[in-house]
Amino acid sequence: MSLRNYFSSPTEPALLLAAAVFVAGAWVMPAWLAFLLTLALAKALVVLGVVIQMRAGLVSFGQALFYCIGGYGVGLASQYLGVGDAFALLALGTVAALLMALACGWLLTRYREIFYAMLTLALSMILYGVLVKSSALGSTDGFNVSPPSFLGWVPEGDARKRTLYLLTVFVAAAVAMGFHRFMVSSLGRVTEAVRENEIRVEYLGLSPQRMLFANYVLAAGVSGLGGGLTALASGHIDPDMAIWTTSGEFVFIAILGGTGHVVAPFIGAIVFSVLRTFAIQEAPNTWQMTLGITLLALILFLPKGLWSLVDRNKPEVSA
Amino acid sequence: MTTIFAILIDGAIYASWLFLVAAGLTIIYGVMRVLNMAHGSFYAIGAYSAASLVSWYFSGNQGNAYWSLLMLPACALVAGAIIGIAIEQGLLRFLQGRDEILMVIVTYALLLILEDATKLIWGVNPYFAYQPYRLLGRTSIGEGLRFANYDLALIAVAILIGLVAWFILNRTNKGRLLRAVIHDREIAIAMGVNVNAMFAATFTIGAVLGALAGALTAPAISVTPGIGVEVIVLAFAVVVVGGLGSIGGAAVGAILVGLSRSFAVHIAPEIELFVIYGVMFLVLAIRPQGLFGQALARRI
Numbered sequence: 001m002s003l004r005n006y007f008s009s010p011t012e013p014a015l016l017l018a019a020a021v022f023v024a025g026a027w028v029m030p031a032w033l034a035f036l037l038t039l040a041l042a043k044a045l046v047v048l049g050v051v052i053q054m055r056a057g058l059v060s061f062g063q064a065l066f067y068c069i070g071g072y073g074v075g076l077a078s079q080y081l082g083v084g085d086a087f088a089l090l091a092l093g094t095v096a097a098l099l100m101a102l103a104c105g106w107l108l109t110r111y112r113e114i115f116y117a118m119l120t121l122a123l124s125m126i127l128y129g130v131l132v133k134s135s136a137l138g139s140t141d142g143f144n145v146s147p148p149s150f151l152g153w154v155p156e157g158d159a160r161k162r163t164l165y166l167l168t169v170f171v172a173a174a175v176a177m178g179f180h181r182f183m184v185s186s187l188g189r190v191t192e193a194v195r196e197n198e199i200r201v202e203y204l205g206l207s208p209q210r211m212l213f214a215n216y217v218l219a220a221g222v223s224g225l226g227g228g229l230t231a232l233a234s235g236h237i238d239p240d241m242a243i244w245t246t247s248g249e250f251v252f253i254a255i256l257g258g259t260g261h262v263v264a265p266f267i268g269a270i271v272f273s274v275l276r277t278f279a280i281q282e283a284p285n286t287w288q289m290t291l292g293i294t295l296l297a298l299i300l301f302l303p304k305g306l307w308s309l310v311d312r313n314k315p316e317v318s319a
Numbered sequence: 320m321t322t323i324f325a326i327l328i329d330g331a332i333y334a335s336w337l338f339l340v341a342a343g344l345t346i347i348y349g350v351m352r353v354l355n356m357a358h359g360s361f362y363a364i365g366a367y368s369a370a371s372l373v374s375w376y377f378s379g380n381q382g383n384a385y386w387s388l389l390m391l392p393a394c395a396l397v398a399g400a401i402i403g404i405a406i407e408q409g410l411l412r413f414l415q416g417r418d419e420i421l422m423v424i425v426t427y428a429l430l431l432i433l434e435d436a437t438k439l440i441w442g443v444n445p446y447f448a449y450q451p452y453r454l455l456g457r458t459s460i461g462e463g464l465r466f467a468n469y470d471l472a473l474i475a476v477a478i479l480i481g482l483v484a485w486f487i488l489n490r491t492n493k494g495r496l497l498r499a500v501i502h503d504r505e506i507a508i509a510m511g512v513n514v515n516a517m518f519a520a521t522f523t524i525g526a527v528l529g530a531l532a533g534a535l536t537a538p539a540i541s542v543t544p545g546i547g548v549e550v551i552v553l554a555f556a557v558v559v560v561g562g563l564g565s566i567g568g569a570a571v572g573a574i575l576v577g578l579s580r581s582f583a584v585h586i587a588p589e590i591e592l593f594v595i596y597g598v599m600f601l602v603l604a605i606r607p608q609g610l611f612g613q614a615l616a617r618r619i
Contacts, residue, residue, distance in 0.1 A: 059420050107604055113420050114354050118559050119603055122596040125552055129592025244552055248427055255424065285438055292431030296410075299425060 097224025258305020
């Protein structure tokens, strides 16, 4: 993408338009669909975290760590700190994830390839192990998150669900805008250069590790936010949020959507959630098999994901 | 004193189990540079086929009960070989030389497929094959410590497999060729080693070892869906601690993780899972390539 393209980029108006359509949809679509979209958008935020690491050439098989921290951050703050406000809760969950990332990032960003994948996996499994054994937090059952208030307003029933949906849409749109700016910024571009050739980036006088650290922390923050939204929307959290198969699902969605654009993970997550809803009704026992076969087909035939179907006019040479 | 003894023996039993699970994984990685997530499924398939054959054998109630002990490795050999050859020839050979991280994702896809395939074949109800486990009885060691002989025999099997692997790799021609491939694939190809055949053989052996671990574990557990997914991350922890691709490393990793876990189970059971991954994290933080792995030079 050249500089000219950036200024005439249709992304931001398109994002605003999409957000407007989603908002208008709140009064039209059935409740189950709004709920599905709420969870899908929250999930997309976590996947966005996976995607920006993939852009740097790193595959995290442990993004569920921050998803879970975000969720438990919200749950614990609501349960034990008596925080009731949705915005404050989300902020707390995100900050918890960011702090964790600041603590681990310096170590993790020294690793590449499968070691990065394995270490991120190990970290999320450590959290899983701790949560499963902590009976005060409900052990494997987790616990319920009480309904939040919104700046002092406590909606009930359908109004609450709609408000959560709208909140998720706003958060997702804002995050997508911010990440789009980041991805086309010089820091975002250098990230891709790190993937292509780390040592040459060093020759240019930049520190790849610092780039990766910035990416890692950003990814953690957005994943924590996604986890927090999921906790508020579903009203329940349990240790399975941190198990490695959850991370595997995020990696799957990242590959399904593609890493070419900030919108790709959102498309991936929505397609994934809709498909799963129907697949679980129609053929619950072959859902994972369907996922596996789709994943193989994507790797073999559509390595840039669904986004490459949208973005046909810009053939790129590098993988 | 009794506790220390119990920790050591439990640790040894758990370590041998871990080694059995991890050996196939590390061999496949060492030769093919494929970190095989589907290894857990090989384990599950071995466990299911052994459990169903053994329970069928005993439901007929004919013949010598000791035959069931032979059925376990036989099942593993057949099931592992079929699945290994099918996957290597049907898929992996087309993806040779791709990024290591991409292969992780490919084998993750295989894991998802095989998980449901086992559910379709064997259903979701648990299988039990406790007869071989009961058959061997128990031994009392010291005061109040009783161990199942089957578990103790597992230690011998693990040592045997380790020795056989060491002998093949170090004392036979095929093994030396394999080490050449592990050391430098390109040079090995240039010297005329048939790397494709090596890959097919290695993957099949690795799959058989994974199935063997499952088949030998089946009598000690109830075989249910999801055992493969549980096992794979443990196996990862072990091979990563030891250094990916090294049999000796897998053995040391298994002992380290096994002893730490049994220590945790006896002293502070609530940190059991934490300890396993904690050890892995600690080792990687200090030695990124694992205890016995070789550090790679950075390529420009």
